[in-house]
Amino acid sequence: MLDRIRIVLVQTFHPGNIGASARAMKTMGLSDLVLVAPRQFPDEEATRLAAGAADLIEGCRVVDSLSAAIGDCVQVIGASARLRSLPLPCYHQPDQMAAELWRRLPEGPVAIVFGRERYGLTNEEIGHCTHQLNIPANPDYGVLNLSQAVQIVAYEAFRHSRIQGEAQQMPKANGPYPTMEQLDHFYAHLHRALDSAGFLTQPHARTEAHLRALFTRAEPSRKELSILRGVLNALESSSRDG
Incomplete structure (x- = not known):
């Protein structure tokens, strides 16, 4: 089921962050990487920082819009450090998010969306998501590097897969959900x-x-x-x- 978890990076500025995110994904068994309008890609820096995960860099999809990246997904979770004026259901703990998305994976892919390094996702992009994710951190300095945020999410997904076991998971009772x-x-x-x-x-x-x-x-x-x-x-x- 881990191959149904999609990491979507929106307009990533530094190519190295793409490579480091790919490495974070592969370490935890994730393989589906989609880039939305990256500033510069392909790039040697992305491949270098991917280290042993160069295959994810070579196999990732590059699309022009967030809609193109998530159209077939049954759940889309936007990682955001701040809540918005029209709040969506929000996971305040990554492990809570992992438990919930695992129940949806039998129905189709689930995307976790990360925004730009400097200011994250726009309100319009959050509007394309079904849920938000807020990763708790030091309130005095809650700044996570993009690849660090991806690593936390990937780890929780991997940890949950080991705890629960794929064969034991069933869709939610009121599913299946629309794409x-x-x-x-x-x-x-x-x-x-x-x-x-x-x-x-x-x-x-x-x-x-x-x-x-x-x-x-x-x-x-x-x-x-x-x-x-x-x-x-x-x-x-x-x-x-x-």
């Missing part, structure tokens, strides 16, 4: 329905962002998401007939 691509289709459908009904009249109210956070916290299953889209279809049909 991020399926959720994006739902949000696009929701936008069309709300817009045609004249509901989106105050852009400053961030109505859609609040609704997105609501559905993220609710964690609808694929069946429940299908029911919601059926409701939207019925409302759109009723509006046209009226």
